Amino acid sequence: MAAAGHDVQIDHVSHRFADYVAVDDVSLTIDGGGLVALLGPSGCGKSTLLRIIAGFIAQSSGRILFDGAPVDHLPANRRGVGIVFQNYALFPHMTVRDNVAYGLRAQKWERDDIGPRVEEMLRRVHMAQFADRFPKQLSGGQQQRVALARCLATDPKVLLLDEPFAALDKNLRFDMQVEVKRLQHEYGITTIMVTHDQEEALAMADRIAVMSRGRLEQVASPTEIYDRPATLFVNQFVGSTNLLRGELLAQDSNGALVRLDDGTALRAADSKGLMPGAKVVVAVRPEGLVLSDNAVEGARPGRIKTVMPLGPQVAYDIETEDGAALKAVVARSGASGLREADSIVHVAPVSPAACNIFAIE
Amino acid sequence: MPDPVRVRDWNAASLTIAFGIATVLAAIVLIAPSIVILITSFTDSASLKFPPSGYSLRWYRALADADQMQTAALNSLIVAIWTTALSVVLGTGAAVAVSRSRGWKARLLDGLFMSPLLLPALAFGFAALIFIYRIGLRPNLPLLVLGHVIVCVPFVIRTTLAALAQLDPALADASLSLGATHAETFRRITLPLIGRGIGAGGFLAFMASFDNVPVSLFLADERTEVLPIHLWQQIETNLDVRTAAASGVIIVATLILMALAERFAGLTSQMR
CATH class of the missing domain: 2.40.50.140 (Nucleic acid-binding proteins)
Incomplete structure (x- = not known):
């Protein structure tokens, strides 16, 4: 199953809201299949960067490239980016099955292919027996599984995770981290995760990009970030220190x-x-x-x-x-x-x- | 040592009693007239005396022959239906636009759309009449509907804005990221989730149009006479007991509509 993921390149991207610089000249290359965490305190620009990659907002300057081709002209619905939102954003008036089928219908899949695909996705996230439930009848972890299935069903090029585990309690969080890593590995999908939780970033990511005030402070492996922080900010933000x-x-x-x-x-x-x-x-x-x-x-x-x-x-x-x-x-x-x-x-x-x-x- | 579980708090108790009395009084003032008119409508005499000396259904039977009143009721119904339809379409569009924009422009528009609720409708009706004559038209049914829409559309905007405020913006983002167009997103996500708000606003708009007097007073001509104005004239000229029976029909119809609206649209929860 593991297909080669798509490379993502963030090329000198800046974004200004009125007179406030939210993202300041960020360049970052993510190899196909990699899992990069954008880590930083709230207001550091990581969420803005995620919305730029998704196509929800157009950056003030710079380019986003998938496999070397710019995607800045593509609106969110044609960019092929899947997102799992912090609160999962499941459609409350649709069953689990209809939620997962939503993207397939929107992307005009053949009617006969949609049913089996939905079943397959729900099986993969162990939610097949909940297909006819509504989102509010599910626990937080179950909702997240459905959100992942809905997102991965349409084979997006890139997976974005927005504070994916923040709403889960501690024990469930670990289970879901394992689950997400397993799925990410199975699909070989390039994944960018936004988080303010250093433990989450250290546990999940191949590489961590630490952001502060719109800028990249350091991009490195979790052990490198922890053992050899490039700046005092990284040292203090990741882990405890004297x-x-x-x-x-x-x-x-x-x-x-x-x-x-x-x-x-x-x-x-x-x-x-x-x-x-x-x-x-x-x-x-x-x-x-x-x-x-x-x-x-x-x-x-x-x-x-x-x-x-x-x-x-x-x-x-x-x-x-x-x-x-x-x-x-x-x-x-x-x-x-x-x-x-x-x-x-x-x-x-x-x-x-x-x-x-x-x-x- | 005082019992920690039940502390007698006369201060809080007296407040509860005061609110209770006020609520009961308000309920009496609100409901009593409707009950009085309902009872009066079953009188067997030709006067509007309360309480009636005897009871019968004669005035309800008389409604069947009241041609003018029936025409007026039909006019009111037609105007209210058109008003509701137009208010729902325009109000939903306006609410979506206002909720999407930020800053002073949105607030200005919001205030502008709400102003018919605050401005005296009488002044608006009069102004509209003068305006219509200025541009060389005469009152007619479409203009009457238009006038009603202006004073009724704020209800739809209000309830729809409230529903939109409850809507998680991430849902629309999720729909887009899954490949749906903006139109699909509106039709399949936004609209179903704010439908109850729109429905509640539509119901309020319908009721507001059906018993609107100030705008109809100026914009209705003799062919488009509406029910509230006709009833008023009947009372004023000959104390017609059929007006009591007509009121009875309206009260019962309203109660049924309210029950339906509550059942299917959760009316009261949409207005909070």
Whole structure:
């Protein structure tokens, strides 16, 4: 079944509403069959970009290309883009069957082909037994399955998912994420997902495009985005982080040496081309910190304020001597118990690679 | 310690009682005249005295021979049907246009379309009559219908706008993205989902046209005399008891229509 998906190219697209720039010179290429997440806070322009790709709004400048051919002249109903809306947008006055058949009828499929196609799609999303129900008689997850079937029935070139899991509760969300990934893989359809939920993006996407204020901050694989964020914004938006201010002392082939404001020296793997003397902020993820009982080189002492056992991990809220708060997450090994609140620990980065340097603007 | 479940709140209770009394009074004022006229219509005497000294159906039988009254009723029916049809078509179009546009233009248009509800219809009727004479026409049935449409179309616009506001814009987007044209989307998605709103507006427009006096007063000629004006004249000139019987027919017909509208269009829920 898996056909080669269609390439999508977003070529220097900008969009202005009156005097407000919603999308600012975004270029992004998505290979056929890929699943890209547009990730960003609300108002970052990701929804506008989705509506531009769908053909609901015409961009102020730039081009959208499918397989290298511009589609900007095609209205939404001839662009071949399927969308699953955040609230699913099932037609409330039609049965599940009629909802799925809607696109086929609109695209003038042969009458004899519509019935079997609808049955096939409903089987694929495990909704065949609900064909004669109305949308309001279905749960959120079931509605989403129908929305997917309706959308995929007409073989769209591109699948757009608008905050697809936001309306689902947590357990169902995971099931539907698995389901959507399975369908996306089965159909090999190029998919663009808009979300403000970093976990969703990390779980679903081959590549993540982080957006902020209309611009692309970084486009990379989920692990790359998490481990090597290109900007401070990406670092703070995706995952949790500790920010330590300091000054770049030196850089060499081993990386960079930073002196933090409290005097501790710290090594980072990459100086990102910054010059010695630059004011920097070093970002370390909570799991990038190790706690030890004894003072080791590069460690700073602190007092544990809060202990949060999260099952396989423990999160500690630690206050250093100069009053800074650090979050640390450590795996629970069988031998070591929890550290107690109010005990003193020494905190250090697990390795230079766990430290990301950003210039302070 | 006071019982936490049932706190006696005289303040809230007195408010409830005050509202209750006001509601009952309003209901009496609204319903009583209709009941009085209904009872009076069954009188066996030739006067409109209430309560009647005896009861009969003689005035209802007399309606069968009331040619002028029947003609007037037929005129009213024809005008109301045409008015409703035109109001539904024009009102739906106007509501869709207003709901799609944003900003001051939409608000201006909305206000303009609503103005016949606020302006005194008497002033509009008079102005329309002068206007018609100025452009060299005389009152006739199509002009009467047109006049009614102007004062009745706001009902359709109001209820249709309310229905459109309830409509999820993503539904139309979904339809388009599935390959349907704008016309198909309107016919198969928008129209079925706002149909009840349009129906409720149509019902209100029909009723407003059927008992409209101020516009008909100016725009009806002797051949297009409508029922409310004919009834008024009968009362004024000879206290005709048949008017009571005609009122009885109208009241019962209205109740049946309202029940049907409620059953099929959810009338009251569309007007909220």
